Amino acid sequence: MSEISNQLENLSFKAQQLADQANDLASTVVETSGGHSDFLIFGITVLVLACFVGYYVVWSVTPALHSPLMGVTNAISSVIIVGALLAAGPIDSTISKYFGLVAVGLAAVNIFGGFVVTNRMLSMFKKKS
Amino acid sequence: MSNLSTVAYLVSSVLFIMSLRGLSHPTTARKGNFYGIIGMTIAILTTVANPGVLSYKEIGTAFVIGGLIGSVIATRIQMTALPQLVAAFHSLVGLAAVFVAAAAFYNPTAFNLGTEGNIPLGSLIEMAIGTAIGAVTFTGSIIAFGKLQGFVSGNPLVFKGQHFLNLLLGLSIIGLIAKFCIDQNPEFFWLIVAASFLIGVLLIVPIGGADMPVIVSMLNSYSGWAAAGIGFTLSNNLLIITGALVGSSGAILSYIMCKGMNRSFFNVLLGGFGGEQAASSSGGEKDDRQPKQGNSADAAFMMKNSKTIIIVPGYGMAVAQAQHALREMGDLLKAAGAEVRYAIHPVAGRMPGHMNVLLAEANVPYDEVLELDEINRDFSDTDVAFVIGANDVTNPAAKTDKTSAIYGMPILDVENAGQVFFVKRGMASGYAGVQNELFFRDNTLMLFGDAKKVCEDIIKGLED
Numbered sequence: 001m002s003e004i005s006n007q008l009e010n011l012s013f014k015a016q017q018l019a020d021q022a023n024d025l026a027s028t029v030v031e032t033s034g035g036h037s038d039f040l041i042f043g044i045t046v047l048v049l050a051c052f053v054g055y056y057v058v059w060s061v062t063p064a065l066h067s068p069l070m071g072v073t074n075a076i077s078s079v080i081i082v083g084a085l086l087a088a089g090p091i092d093s094t095i096s097k098y099f100g101l102v103a104v105g106l107a108a109v110n111i112f113g114g115f116v117v118t119n120r121m122l123s124m125f126k127k128k129s
Numbered sequence: 130m131s132n133l134s135t136v137a138y139l140v141s142s143v144l145f146i147m148s149l150r151g152l153s154h155p156t157t158a159r160k161g162n163f164y165g166i167i168g169m170t171i172a173i174l175t176t177v178a179n180p181g182v183l184s185y186k187e188i189g190t191a192f193v194i195g196g197l198i199g200s201v202i203a204t205r206i207q208m209t210a211l212p213q214l215v216a217a218f219h220s221l222v223g224l225a226a227v228f229v230a231a232a233a234f235y236n237p238t239a240f241n242l243g244t245e246g247n248i249p250l251g252s253l254i255e256m257a258i259g260t261a262i263g264a265v266t267f268t269g270s271i272i273a274f275g276k277l278q279g280f281v282s283g284n285p286l287v288f289k290g291q292h293f294l295n296l297l298l299g300l301s302i303i304g305l306i307a308k309f310c311i312d313q314n315p316e317f318f319w320l321i322v323a324a325s326f327l328i329g330v331l332l333i334v335p336i337g338g339a340d341m342p343v344i345v346s347m348l349n350s351y352s353g354w355a356a357a358g359i360g361f362t363l364s365n366n367l368l369i370i371t372g373a374l375v376g377s378s379g380a381i382l383s384y385i386m387c388k389g390m391n392r393s394f395f396n397v398l399l400g401g402f403g404g405e406q407a408a409s410s411s412g413g414e415k416d417d418r419q420p421k422q423g424n425s426a427d428a429a430f431m432m433k434n435s436k437t438i439i440i441v442p443g444y445g446m447a448v449a450q451a452q453h454a455l456r457e458m459g460d461l462l463k464a465a466g467a468e469v470r471y472a473i474h475p476v477a478g479r480m481p482g483h484m485n486v487l488l489a490e491a492n493v494p495y496d497e498v499l500e501l502d503e504i505n506r507d508f509s510d511t512d513v514a515f516v517i518g519a520n521d522v523t524n525p526a527a528k529t530d531k532t533s534a535i536y537g538m539p540i541l542d543v544e545n546a547g548q549v550f551f552v553k554r555g556m557a558s559g560y561a562g563v564q565n566e567l568f569f570r571d572n573t574l575m576l577f578g579d580a581k582k583v584c585e586d587i588i589k590g591l592e593d
Contacts, residue, residue: 012143040361043360062155063475066485068482076374079145081225086182086240104195106224108195109198109218110199111199117211120203127156
């Protein structure tokens with residue numbers, strides 16, 4: 001237990017470091033040019049680093065929990081709700097706002113559905129008594 | 130974006146990483162899920178606090194409706210139907226990605242992407258790619274859902290020129306994206322969506338029902354890449370990081386499933402495996418032999434007098450909802466002094482880890498459930514192997530017969546056990562259409578019937 005939490009701490013520390021590095025990189029990029037179009041290089045950096053984090057974290061998932069893993073990833077991929085909220089945000093009624101609202105609803109189904117079903121699965125896993 | 134919200138999004142990202150990390154062991158898994166929930170809450174609250182977000186009432190309504198629907202479905206769904214549920218959920222992520230991209234295209238100012246008709250080229254490309262992946266995920270997942278649920282036939286649908294058509298569609302999507310980036314014409318946006326919808330359908334129809342674990346994992350991966358694509362459009366690292374986590378998770382699961390079948394990912398995608406062609410090409414021979422048939426009383430008697438028993442469940446167990454009866458049988462055998470364990474093949478069931486969840490649902494402790502490489506050597510010291518609803522994953526032809534469709538696939542060596550019981554509905558060959566040599570061995574007894582019924586009959590036999 002303590003070993004796992006240590007590992008977790010370690011991992012989050014590493015992630016923090018990675019993010020810091022990425023942030024530094026971003027500020028250099030922004031300084032040199034500025035504006036949205038330059039986010040691309042920064043974003044690709046983050047993407048590649050996050051793929052590595054994902055690779056190592058997912059391989060450490062025990063095969064018995066691969067179904068809950070799909071449940072959780074399903075729920076967290078609905079983080080696109082962030083984009084949906086921004087689109088649905090403005091007061092005035094535009095088509096874009098309605099697209100955003102639909103997306104908020106769809107993502108909410110997934111967020112709640114994903115976390116609830118994962119919790120249901122995980123609560124069933126019990127050790128020999 | 131203010132520094133504060135950047136930091137909050139970073140915290141969310143770290144929590145998501147920790148939530149996946151928690152799944153490394155059943156004891157930390159629930160905490161992991163909790164981290165995920167906290168991470169999502171932070172992400173949503175941070176976004177709602179954004180000065181551009183003002184229509185709280187409408188957002189709240191959409192969120193509550195969606196949340197209720199999701200919670201109700203997730204609470205009521207039967208564990209045997211998990212694969213279709215996950216497929217259905219993936220389709221929603223895909224569709225949401227399409228809507229977010231559409232919203233960004235029609236109102237770029239809300240996302241700091243310039244003004245309508247003057248969106249920078251980079252953002253247009255990102256938007257178009259995010260849309261295309263989202264749309265493919267949407268229709269692909271719907272077809273996968275249909276196949277798993279039985280709305281669409283599980284048989285692979287193959288026609289001439291299929292791959293050529295897919296290639297043509299793929300190229301036309303690239304062409305459309307180019308045109309869209311030059312003209313910024315809404316028509317092209319929707320054409321990209323339509324073409325991607327079509328290719329999503331065409332990609333999944335040729336794939337057979339039992340290959341669905343790979344496909345469900347692949348679509349899981351796509352839903353992640355769609356989120357990452359939208360992350361680029363919004364210049365949001367949280368979406369990129371989460372998308373990459375989900376994308377790599379799905380990709381790794383697809384890889385594990387493919388390895389479990391000794392097939393390349395490409396081979397699965399090309400589809401057509403295990404359809405009627407395979408059945409007719411490699412099934413036909415040596416079917417005149419009669420396997421030895423046993424009854425549940427024999428099985429009950431023999432297992433009662435065994436010291437070690439390994440149960441090998443497969444999709445047939447899930448279909449018959451036999452997990453509870455099976456666990457009861459296992460309990461009685463344990464009470465009679467036998468050691469009972471369960472062996473899970475990586476591709477058993479219709480999604481990765483499906484059997485483990487079903488056994489957990491039936492209150493089988495997780496430390497009695499072992500993976501192929503953990504338990505495979507123990508079959509030779511085992512008195513009884515009880516195979517229920519599995520077939521291809523036990524077929525020794527995978528090791529010996531180079532011409533077999535399943536040659537090279539890792540199998541559970543049930544043949545090494547002292548006595549093998551096969552619970553099957555009939556003599557039909559497995560998904561791969563390959564006859565299982567084990568049925569005709571001297572130490573094999575077939576128990577024909579519905580998996581649940583057979584277990585219940587054995588329980589009666591054990592209680593007498």
